[in-house]
Amino acid sequence: MAVQCRTQSGLRDNGEISDISAEGCCMRTRGIYLRVGARVVLRPEGMEGLTGIVRWVRSDLSGVEFDRPMYGPVVDHIVATHSSRAA
Numbered sequence: 001m002a003v004q005c006r007t008q009s010g011l012r013d014n015g016e017i018s019d020i021s022a023e024g025c026c027m028r029t030r031g032i033y034l035r036v037g038a039r040v041v042l043r044p045e046g047m048e049g050l051t052g053i054v055r056w057v058r059s060d061l062s063g064v065e066f067d068r069p070m071y072g073p074v075v076d077h078i079v080a081t082h083s084s085r086a087a
Helices: 072-086
Strands: 002-007 012-018 024-029 039-044 050-058 061-066
Antiparallel strands (some): 002 039, 039 050
């Protein structure tokens, strides 16, 4: 799923999120390097911003824990919508 990422310091990048759950997601960015502990705002395509903290980083992938869990049915809808696009 396409996402725009903004760091607390104001850096922005477009990327992709995957493995989304109510508590967080995996994000791939190309233009910025994120560090563990960084605060971010993720703006997935068609949604309001989600705030969170980077918990792990491996190359261009990072794990983000959301500040507040997403509503379960919203997560289910996102997964169903985007997994059908991939298929």
